[in-house]
Amino acid sequence: MLRYDNYFIPKTLKEYFELTSKVKDCRIVAGCTDMLPWAREGRGGDVFFKNVVDVSRIKELNVFKFGSKKILLGAATNYQKLFLDKKIRKSLKVLPQVSVWFADDQIRELATIGGNIVNASPAGDGMPAFLTLNTKVTVASFKNKKIIKLKMPLEKFVKGRNKVALNKNDLLVDFEVENTDGYGACFEKVGHRRSLVISTVCVSSLVKLNKNKFQDVRVAVGGVCEVPTRLTKTENFLKGKSIDENNIYVASKLDLDVIQSRSRREYRREVLQNFIIRSILKSLGKTNINETIQKFDNKIELKMEDAHV
Amino acid sequence: MSLTKKRGRGVAASWYGIARTAAMDQAGAWAEIDDGGSAKISTGVTEIGEGILTVLAQVAADELGVKPENVMIGENDTSRSPEAAHAGATRQTYMIGNAVALACRGARQKLFDVMAKEWKVDANTIKAHNGEIWSEGTNYKMEMSESIHICKKKYGVIPVAGENYTSHHTGLDPVDGSGRPWQAYVFGGQVAEVEVDTATGEVQLLGIWACHDVGKAINPKGVEGQIEGGVVQAVGQALMENYELEKGRTKSGSFAKYILPTSLDVPKVTSKIVEDPDPLSPLGAKGIGEPAMVPTSPAIMNAIYDAIGVRIKSLPATPEKILNALKEKKQNGSRKFN
Amino acid sequence: MSSMELKLTVNGQKIKKTTQSHYRLLDFLREDLDLTGSKEGCGAGECGTCSVFINGKLVKSCLVPAAKAEGAKIETVEGIGNPEKMSEIQKAFCATGASQCGFCIPGMVMAATSTLRNNPKASLEQIKEEMGGNICRCTGYQKIFDAVEMARDVINKEKSEKVFEEYDKPANSFIGANVKRIDAPSKVTGRLKYAADMKMPNMLHMQVLRSDRPHAKILNIDLSKAKKIEGVRGIVTCDDVPGIDNFGVFIEDQPVLAKDKVRYVGEAIIAVAADTLEQAKDAVNAIKIKYKDLPALYDPEEALKEKILIHEHYKTNLVKHIPIRKGNTEEAFKKADVVIEDEFATQPVEHAYLEPMAGVSYIDQDGVLTIVSPSQNITHHRHMMAKIMNLPIHKVRFIMSPVGGGFGGKEDMIYQGMLALLATKTRQPIKYVMTREEDIVSTAKRHPSRTKYKMGLTKAGRILAAEISMLADGGAYGCSTEGVMRKAAILGAGPYNIENLKMDTRGVYTNNTPSGAFRSFGALQTEFATESMLDIAAEKLNMDPFEIRRINAFVKGNITHTKQELNSASINTVLNELEKLASWEKGSPQSRGNSRKDMFSKDNRDACELGARLKTNGNGKRVAR
Numbered sequence A: 001m002l003r004y005d006n007y008f009i010p011k012t013l014k015e016y017f018e019l020t021s022k023v024k025d026c027r028i029v030a031g032c033t034d035m036l037p038w039a040r041e042g043r044g045g046d047v048f049f050k051n052v053v054d055v056s057r058i059k060e061l062n063v064f065k066f067g068s069k070k071i072l073l074g075a076a077t078n079y080q081k082l083f084l085d086k087k088i089r090k091s092l093k094v095l096p097q098v099s100v101w102f103a104d105d106q107i108r109e110l111a112t113i114g115g116n117i118v119n120a121s122p123a124g125d126g127m128p129a130f131l132t133l134n135t136k137v138t139v140a141s142f143k144n145k146k147i148i149k150l151k152m153p154l155e156k157f158v159k160g161r162n163k164v165a166l167n168k169n170d171l172l173v174d175f176e177v178e179n180t181d182g183y184g185a186c187f188e189k190v191g192h193r194r195s196l197v198i199s200t201v202c203v204s205s206l207v208k209l210n211k212n213k214f215q216d217v218r219v220a221v222g223g224v225c226e227v228p229t230r231l232t233k234t235e236n237f238l239k240g241k242s243i244d245e246n247n248i249y250v251a252s253k254l255d256l257d258v259i260q261s262r263s264r265r266e267y268r269r270e271v272l273q274n275f276i277i278r279s280i281l282k283s284l285g286k287t288n289i290n291e292t293i294q295k296f297d298n299k300i301e302l303k304m305e306d307a308h309v
Numbered sequence B: 001m002s003l004t005k006k007r008g009r010g011v012a013a014s015w016y017g018i019a020r021t022a023a024m025d026q027a028g029a030w031a032e033i034d035d036g037g038s039a040k041i042s043t044g045v046t047e048i049g050e051g052i053l054t055v056l057a058q059v060a061a062d063e064l065g066v067k068p069e070n071v072m073i074g075e076n077d078t079s080r081s082p083e084a085a086h087a088g089a090t091r092q093t094y095m096i097g098n099a100v101a102l103a104c105r106g107a108r109q110k111l112f113d114v115m116a117k118e119w120k121v122d123a124n125t126i127k128a129h130n131g132e133i134w135s136e137g138t139n140y141k142m143e144m145s146e147s148i149h150i151c152k153k154k155y156g157v158i159p160v161a162g163e164n165y166t167s168h169h170t171g172l173d174p175v176d177g178s179g180r181p182w183q184a185y186v187f188g189g190q191v192a193e194v195e196v197d198t199a200t201g202e203v204q205l206l207g208i209w210a211c212h213d214v215g216k217a218i219n220p221k222g223v224e225g226q227i228e229g230g231v232v233q234a235v236g237q238a239l240m241e242n243y244e245l246e247k248g249r250t251k252s253g254s255f256a257k258y259i260l261p262t263s264l265d266v267p268k269v270t271s272k273i274v275e276d277p278d279p280l281s282p283l284g285a286k287g288i289g290e291p292a293m294v295p296t297s298p299a300i301m302n303a304i305y306d307a308i309g310v311r312i313k314s315l316p317a318t319p320e321k322i323l324n325a326l327k328e329k330k331q332n333g334s335r336k337f338n
Numbered sequence C: 001m002s003s004m005e006l007k008l009t010v011n012g013q014k015i016k017k018t019t020q021s022h023y024r025l026l027d028f029l030r031e032d033l034d035l036t037g038s039k040e041g042c043g044a045g046e047c048g049t050c051s052v053f054i055n056g057k058l059v060k061s062c063l064v065p066a067a068k069a070e071g072a073k074i075e076t077v078e079g080i081g082n083p084e085k086m087s088e089i090q091k092a093f094c095a096t097g098a099s100q101c102g103f104c105i106p107g108m109v110m111a112a113t114s115t116l117r118n119n120p121k122a123s124l125e126q127i128k129e130e131m132g133g134n135i136c137r138c139t140g141y142q143k144i145f146d147a148v149e150m151a152r153d154v155i156n157k158e159k160s161e162k163v164f165e166e167y168d169k170p171a172n173s174f175i176g177a178n179v180k181r182i183d184a185p186s187k188v189t190g191r192l193k194y195a196a197d198m199k200m201p202n203m204l205h206m207q208v209l210r211s212d213r214p215h216a217k218i219l220n221i222d223l224s225k226a227k228k229i230e231g232v233r234g235i236v237t238c239d240d241v242p243g244i245d246n247f248g249v250f251i252e253d254q255p256v257l258a259k260d261k262v263r264y265v266g267e268a269i270i271a272v273a274a275d276t277l278e279q280a281k282d283a284v285n286a287i288k289i290k291y292k293d294l295p296a297l298y299d300p301e302e303a304l305k306e307k308i309l310i311h312e313h314y315k316t317n318l319v320k321h322i323p324i325r326k327g328n329t330e331e332a333f334k335k336a337d338v339v340i341e342d343e344f345a346t347q348p349v350e351h352a353y354l355e356p357m358a359g360v361s362y363i364d365q366d367g368v369l370t371i372v373s374p375s376q377n378i379t380h381h382r383h384m385m386a387k388i389m390n391l392p393i394h395k396v397r398f399i400m401s402p403v404g405g406g407f408g409g410k411e412d413m414i415y416q417g418m419l420a421l422l423a424t425k426t427r428q429p430i431k432y433v434m435t436r437e438e439d440i441v442s443t444a445k446r447h448p449s450r451t452k453y454k455m456g457l458t459k460a461g462r463i464l465a466a467e468i469s470m471l472a473d474g475g476a477y478g479c480s481t482e483g484v485m486r487k488a489a490i491l492g493a494g495p496y497n498i499e500n501l502k503m504d505t506r507g508v509y510t511n512n513t514p515s516g517a518f519r520s521f522g523a524l525q526t527e528f529a530t531e532s533m534l535d536i537a538a539e540k541l542n543m544d545p546f547e548i549r550r551i552n553a554f555v556k557g558n559i560t561h562t563k564q565e566l567n568s569a570s571i572n573t574v575l576n577e578l579e580k581l582a583s584w585e586k587g588s589p590q591s592r593g594n595s596r597k598d599m600f601s602k603d604n605r606d607a608c609e610l611g612a613r614l615k616t617n618g619n620g621k622r623v624a625r
């Protein structure tokens, strides 16, 4: 059971920092979808905080700035917005796809992207997708009564399992992501049931083509290592290469050593490879060159069959 | 991406015993035809979701000639209502249904005897249904509400009765197990159709065809509901649920870790009810609660074998088990029996 | 405890109320406004029994701090309709029989309402996906989907309101009629009160200290700090039991509160009653226990070796062995054309009824100790309670409250004893509601099992003999193990006429969570093995799986495994009907898989790909990729 004496809901960054510099013992929450389930038996148990500060209504954490190159998403943006927003569906295709796999509609109304990243669970679904969008995050801190903002790549921000680059009372403010209109995108996930489930493995892929060649390929994986990560060998191998099943198949093997999880290691390895192949194929499928792809869809699947079955 | 998805079908059969096992089973009930042509039933029953209140209302309505919506069923209170024992063992419809039927017959007889006098007809000609009472072959007919008024006010009779239904079972011989554990048995069978994703090992159950003998089906839709619910509990058992312990400590101590089927994991269920009425009991009904889920898991495992040639012998068939088994099968060359 | 003032609108009514600062919206609705239609099935966002609208958006109210709802417009199931004036969706739920125990149903109605508000033309796939956060343990969802589709069609005027009222009924009888469930209106509107929804004047709240050790001696209990906590009115341990302290469905081996030692993680040791739930929790957290760990048993095979005893006075870990012997299996195997041997295993399974255990106890106007709970066996509980409390049986009264799912899980009397002790001690009503986590660790599971199987058949597929041996883990207490072993033994060889049978089922004690009654009660485990064996045999003998079953199926007059003559046996009819129903393509089960011609019928659902709503352009119609 989570207990606290005061619940504050500041509306601006300034208000937030003034509050937290005055009031001692503040605990930050946003959507509370990690915090409340954590404060229960078998996990955090009965927990008491003197003060809880809800950052989900801070103006700066709710920005949505849309540009042709970069898009700015406030850290309090919830996953349901990523799922429903028409512009996001077009220019950040991978985000609605992660959202479909993320919890359920009701949790998504609350769950923020900031909370998800700060929670830094190895099995969190948001991070692999944001990695493939080359995300830079902004952190705000308060020094000498001044708000200081620092922008850094997402990879730098998340330092380990449940570890992020935040000092006490620092806030994650926004996510700057790349507009990836024109990319094919795919998110694959497997757990113990179809939905509302913790990832055993998840993979996010973005693919851009130039004629019959891969112009850009971005693949990231979650669920298998302490921190979700980009699969750079796979990506680099494919960039500039022609789209054929051999290339994809060879590429799918290059990064399998990222797996750190001790449990279910063999299983994760196999699924990861299958997901790399499948997510690239599916991303291709969304780039309107369906016919060529359909042809080698079958070929590569025969290869997969051969390899795994 | 269709080649990594494999489909298959499997079948399994089952049987089950109705009511308490290898021990006498009994249930009691009181019934009264009440003012306005309604009915009061008191027995040791509480709805646990199986639909027993509706079944009893139907039974009482049918026996007493009132409308089902005019049947009131009292609370289950060990100090206020007749004993009907526990809510389990697929015994509710069989034990309590028959007890209520018998009690209603007793109450009805009192009303019919009075009406026979009133109309000067043989009590055997009297029938009642859906709020009306009449004498067959005559013009006598009236609302139940009116006849109950006559019964009470003119004849001083309250049509009330209590009854008991007993199912005679015997214990098992401690050496060879012989005995008569139940007097009624039900039989069932199900076909499962699955899709296995060989890239992840996920199994999706897409269709179940379920055929069950339930004896006389008192409320067919309720029977279907039990089959559908039983099948889905079995989906959990077959494919995902596992209360894992490590040195006595659970690793699945919340719904985040203990995985239940959601609306996206469940098959379409097509049911067919077979009615082989129980020859020994008044209603001929048997039961469906527990039997519904017995054939599902083996039917699913048999379907998985049909789809990908691996036999999962330890439940649940998790994605990981499926991929491991596929790998093993590949390593051992062709399909093996063991 | 600190409080706050909350101003908001609930179901159209403006509300201003002082509440506890830390309350979740769900607590505020249930405790302060008595809107108990919203239920707490898990408290962790996983089940959807608590779904409500906040400013038009559906959320799980167990994850929303009440303070967050300041100024908001809240809509609960009570605002959607009431039994006298139900919404289309509620009427449709009644019409299709979508509610069983009803505990998930208010949340389901909310999820359905949200789905159709967001997209009045939602397709079945979209409905399933949008309702994917709400779990139902009873219905299998099918009748719920039917209801949402029915309501959708009525809302869109594609069907008339009349569909809500129609039902099939044979002439002149209600037997065989699809009479609508009489309990449905109270369930779809959230009006029905379950045990956790009850409140009484002067009521105290109970909390329980549970063992975190699998097997340990209790050396010392220090209650001094707990007693000093404000609001604490009573603390009970095993020493407070006035009568004979044991209970159990078949063997009475379990104390109300652990005595001298604990036998599993989650076992109750001390119960506390206080004015508020929070105070009771604080008291439990303030209790100190000193244990000495004992060597423990986790594996049923090990248990059979009897090196460690879980219940010393029984001198054995064997709870029950049920043997069945018929004919001579050894001789029969010699005559068999094929003999198949194999092993099967099943896992422990949680009942996961959506209503966590809950109850209220009090001394009634006649001085009778009264316990209200969703117990599945109040008759037996009353007997045991009279003995435990050392009272004449008529001084004990059990009332069975509506059960939010049981499946056998609510047959054990595992918390009613504590309620009785505290009501007797404090003379005040006591209420106890388990959290989901507490319910999972402390209540019985389906018996995990290992079954060894040997089957001998003729070339023609007749089963000549079977030897089946099942070992089941009964966990720390007997619960229903004896009965489960019995049913597993009697039914395990299946509905087949087998002249030579040797069947043994054994259940043993270990230090695992107890195993108990669960829908299908042992038969599920052994029949799973038999039905797998028959498929293996059919493959070997190149026979159709229906055929091999029919060849062996019981017919009227056959003698069962327990030597009872069957007065009827419908298994052949069932198999014939099933074969037709499923349009089964004959053939032996040799991984025919994708080559079969009888698959892909419309009686399958579509494989779930997720993203049904990403594939549409908003009007519910699918678009090409």
Ligand SMILES: Cc1cc2nc3c(=O)[nH]c(=O)nc-3n(C[C@H](O)[C@H](O)[C@H](O)COP(=O)(O)OP(=O)(O)OC[C@H]3O[C@@H](n4cnc5c(N)ncnc54)[C@H](O)[C@@H]3O)c2cc1C
Binding pocket: A027, A028, A029, A030, A031, A032, A033, A034, A035, A036, A037, A055, A061, A075, A076, A101, A102, A103, A104, A107, A110, A111, A112, A113, A114, A115, A116, A117, A118, A119, A123, A124, A125, A126, A166, A170, A171, A172, A173, A196, A197, A198, C044, C045, C046
């Ligand atoms: C039923 C259920 C299903 C779920 N399914 C998924 C899933 O499929 N995939 C997945 O990845 N996750 C899932 N989650 C986890 C959770 O919903 C997400 O991690 C969510 O995004 C967390 O966001 P929040 O705003 O609710 O976090 P909160 O609980 O409010 O906060 C989480 C942590 O982040 C900190 N924090 C929040 N915002 C900020 C900020 N702006 N600056 C600094 N610190 C901050 C808080 O102090 C806290 O420590 C699920 C949770 C539940 C209950």
Ligand code: FES
Binding pocket: C039, C040, C041, C042, C043, C044, C045, C046, C047, C048, C049, C050, C051, C060, C061, C062, C063
């Ligand atoms: S989701 Fe709120 S109680 Fe389960």
Ligand code: FES
Binding pocket: B049, C098, C099, C100, C101, C102, C103, C104, C105, C135, C136, C137, C138, C139, C354, C404, C405
């Ligand atoms: S009716 Fe859904 S949980 Fe019981």
